[in-house]
Amino acid sequence: MNNLYRQRLSSHLKEMFKYLRLVFNDHFVFALLIFIGGLGLAYSNGLKVLQPHLWWAKPVIVVVLLLVLQLGRLATLFQDADVVFLLPKEAEVRQYLKGARLYSEGLAFIYELFGMFVLLPFIQVTDAMPIFDLALIAVTQLLLKDSLFSLAVIRRFQVKSGWLKQAFWFKWIVPLMILLVSVYALPVLGTLLGLILAISLRVMDKRYDAVPFDWWQSISLENNRMMGVYRFFNLFTNVPMLKGVAKRRRYLDWLLNMVKVTSKNTYLYLYSRGIVRSGEFSGLYSRLTLLGMILLYFVRGTWLPIALAALFLYLIGFQLIPFYWQFDDIVFTHLYPIAEKQRVASFRRLMFSLTGITAILFLVMVFLANRSFQVGLIALVVELVEVFVMVQYYLPLRLRKKK
Amino acid sequence: MTLQVTKVVGGYSQIPVLKEVTFDVQDGELVGLIGLNGAGKSTTINHIIGLLTPFKGEIKINGLTLNQDKNGYKKQIAYIPETPILYQELTLKEHLEMTMMAYDLDRDQAWEKANHLLSIFRLDNKLDWFPANFSKGMKQKVMIVCAFITDAPLFIIDEPFLGLDPLAVHDLLNLIDEQKAKGASVLMSTHVLDTAEKYCDRFVLLHDGTVKTEGTLPELRKALPDAGESLDDIYMSMTRADQHE
Numbered sequence: 136m137n138n139l140y141r142q143r144l145s146s147h148l149k150e151m152f153k154y155l156r157l158v159f160n161d162h163f164v165f166a167l168l169i170f171i172g173g174l175g176l177a178y179s180n181g182l183k184v185l186q187p188h189l190w191w192a193k194p195v196i197v198v199v200l201l202l203v204l205q206l207g208r209l210a211t212l213f214q215d216a217d218v219v220f221l222l223p224k225e226a227e228v229r230q231y232l233k234g235a236r237l238y239s240e241g242l243a244f245i246y247e248l249f250g251m252f253v254l255l256p257f258i259q260v261t262d263a264m265p266i267f268d269l270a271l272i273a274v275t276q277l278l279l280k281d282s283l284f285s286l287a288v289i290r291r292f293q294v295k296s297g298w299l300k301q302a303f304w305f306k307w308i309v310p311l312m313i314l315l316v317s318v319y320a321l322p323v324l325g326t327l328l329g330l331i332l333a334i335s336l337r338v339m340d341k342r343y344d345a346v347p348f349d350w351w352q353s354i355s356l357e358n359n360r361m362m363g364v365y366r367f368f369n370l371f372t373n374v375p376m377l378k379g380v381a382k383r384r385r386y387l388d389w390l391l392n393m394v395k396v397t398s399k400n401t402y403l404y405l406y407s408r409g410i411v412r413s414g415e416f417s418g419l420y421s422r423l424t425l426l427g428m429i430l431l432y433f434v435r436g437t438w439l440p441i442a443l444a445a446l447f448l449y450l451i452g453f454q455l456i457p458f459y460w461q462f463d464d465i466v467f468t469h470l471y472p473i474a475e476k477q478r479v480a481s482f483r484r485l486m487f488s489l490t491g492i493t494a495i496l497f498l499v500m501v502f503l504a505n506r507s508f509q510v511g512l513i514a515l516v517v518e519l520v521e522v523f524v525m526v527q528y529y530l531p532l533r534l535r536k537k538k
Numbered sequence: 539m540t541l542q543v544t545k546v547v548g549g550y551s552q553i554p555v556l557k558e559v560t561f562d563v564q565d566g567e568l569v570g571l572i573g574l575n576g577a578g579k580s581t582t583i584n585h586i587i588g589l590l591t592p593f594k595g596e597i598k599i600n601g602l603t604l605n606q607d608k609n610g611y612k613k614q615i616a617y618i619p620e621t622p623i624l625y626q627e628l629t630l631k632e633h634l635e636m637t638m639m640a641y642d643l644d645r646d647q648a649w650e651k652a653n654h655l656l657s658i659f660r661l662d663n664k665l666d667w668f669p670a671n672f673s674k675g676m677k678q679k680v681m682i683v684c685a686f687i688t689d690a691p692l693f694i695i696d697e698p699f700l701g702l703d704p705l706a707v708h709d710l711l712n713l714i715d716e717q718k719a720k721g722a723s724v725l726m727s728t729h730v731l732d733t734a735e736k737y738c739d740r741f742v743l744l745h746d747g748t749v750k751t752e753g754t755l756p757e758l759r760k761a762l763p764d765a766g767e768s769l770d771d772i773y774m775s776m777t778r779a780d781q782h783e
Binding site: 381383400405465 | 628641
């Protein structure tokens with residue numbers, strides 16, 4: 136079982152690196168470097184204007200530590216089939232979890248220390264704590280993280296007692312108390328409390344040794360975790376593993392009913408319902424549109440907002456194109472007596488509607504931010520041309536390339 | 539003659555699974571495609587519905603090949619897959635509408651038919667459900683309803699009996715009878731030999747990518763006189779003989 140975890144971990148890491156390579160492609164690394172550089176600059180500039188003994192400094196420290204504490208989850212790498220295939224190996228599941236915990240907790244400790252490292256200058260400027268106290272707070276943070284991992288392990292067994300399963304209590308309230316003690320009163324006391332908590336939860340975990348393992352719960356927790364990871368990657372690249380659940384979204388039926396039920400519209404019918412009811416593409420679309428709108432509201436000038444609007448519009452259109460093949464693994468799409476031309480036409484209409492809506496929203500934001508008819512007019516022309524070129528020329532080009 | 543498969547050599551990659559398969563399905567006929575796992579039943583079906591292209595040979599539906607008229611060819615097929623496949627984002631009602639749009643059916647007539655079929659399969663109160671909420675048997679019934687609202691002259695049914703309750707099996711067989719009476723042809727692959735024996739007009743026995751024998755039950759008995767009476771006996775002796783070779 137120990138080997139099994141190692142095997143799974145190595146294939147898991149391989150998969151993660153594959154996605155990371157896709158995410159951190161040349162353009163993105165460049166943009167990210169600028170972004171991080173800008174953020175760092177803003178942080179250091181912000182620190183310069185801060186005075187010591189600000190009233191809100193300590194609450195901020197506590198809240199940031201509490202949020203950072205939530206980073207890093209137990210990666211058990213269980214799979215759906217395990218409930219059948221590993222069932223006879225239940226006795227060794229502890230061994231397996233030990234491997235899982237070692238890896239996950241190691242990774243989580245790095246997050247915690249990194250969070251502490253980023254917070255350090257802020258604490259120095261506002262609070263001027265002795266180094267020794269800072270170290271104690273860091274240790275407390277790690278002890279709290281260790282407690283959370285013990286709890287995560289316990290939650291994966293069929294433990295009956297309700298209070299141990301109260302995730303909210305243990306994830307937020309107890310750590311908050313201890314961090315408050317650390318930051319406001321005595322760091323040593325916080326560390327001591329953290330140590331007691333960590334040890335008692337580890338002892339508790341040992342005591343539940345004989346409790347049967349909860350396969351369903353563990354597998355669904357792991358699936359949720361992987362979903363989160365995939366959803367993150369899906370912001371940047373197409374993740375085939377991501378199969379969301381369809382939501383009815385009855386309140387959008389008026390939109391769908393605009394598609395007339397005729398043979399010509401077969402694919403438009405399918406695509407429009409697909410995009411409205413699946414989380415994947417509609418989420419992508421609405422997130423990017425919203426992000427673009429917020430950004431455009433804060434950007435002033437003539438050419439910068441226009442360039443940004445054009446860029447976001449392109450990004451959205453670009454990300455929508457793979458939706459064309461969304462239903463290809465359903466055999467009936469190959470059997471329908473409908474020409475490919477009709478399907479392309481349907482998709483073109485869908486893409487036109489979606490990018491059109493975004494273009495209008497962007498235009499409104501550009502106008503609201505700049506209050507200038509001239510900028511608005513240029514933005515309108517640029518967006519019109521872009522949508523037209525994208526739907527009329529770029530889309531067919533991409534579709535042909537794939538073939 | 540509805541379906542004619544002539545000397546088809548084909549498969550998924552370069553290696554042929556089917557070796558010169560030839561058989562036909564006449565108007566108003568139910569032909570059973572019988573064979574072990576891996577005998578080539580699904581491959582044959584995938585070639586007929588046009589998901590695979592034959593390396594050699596040709597497949598005609600009412601004299602039309604896929605290359606001559608893509609849409610005309612596809613319009614003639616109603617297909618029920620072995621594993622139900624549904625759109626996660628469409629409700630039952632919308633699946634039916636998709637089918638009506640795709641096959642360009644008259645909506646009023648099609649809905650009349652659909653309502654009748656839905657009540658037979660006790661799905662009439664589930665029109666707004668998503669596939670995620672259906673059991674496997676229900677999904678299969680949705681596939682059946684979608685296939686039978688089309689007026690296709692050729693029905694291709696891949697292993698319909700597993701997962702359906704006994705009542706639904708009977709209803710399906712009745713529907714097939716109705717379609718046959720209207721002159722439609724049905725090609726059905728199955729492992730359930732006793733049901734096939736009772737209902738199929740003719741059998742095509744596939745083994746290892748070739749048609750071992752074909753014909754009506756009496757014809758099969760004549761071809762293999764020592765095998766026994768039932769389709770099961772004939773089939774077993776045929777496969778056993780093959781293993782001894």
